[in-house]
Amino acid sequence: MTNTRLGSAEASAASPAQANDAVVEELSENESPLPGSFSVPTAIVPPTHRERTQKLLAMIIVCVLLALYVAVVARFLCTEMDTDRLIAVVAALSGLQALAAAAVGFYYGSQAGDNK
16 A cells, blocks of 8 residues: 555646646737736936936037037048048137047936936
8 A cells, every 4th residue: 555655646736847847938028018018107307407318418519529520531531631630620619529528428328327
């Protein structure tokens, strides 16, 4: 009799493993949720005045810098501006380029700090 009980215990121990193998299926993010399930609402936080100002300043500085570089290259291509003069103008714009890099770095750096 003890062998029979031991045999049934072994059989019941083996059956959940076999059942788990049969139930395994691939899950995908593209699947639609089950009917009756619900989603967790997330709060959409509007940007603050500080964030909008930082973004606006960074965008203005980058756009002005881009416009200046486009104007310099257009003048170089359309007129007879010599290479030495082009190099001098580009060197003069390097200060504004550093300012743009600092502004954009500050804007994105402060965003990363706020998200922590």
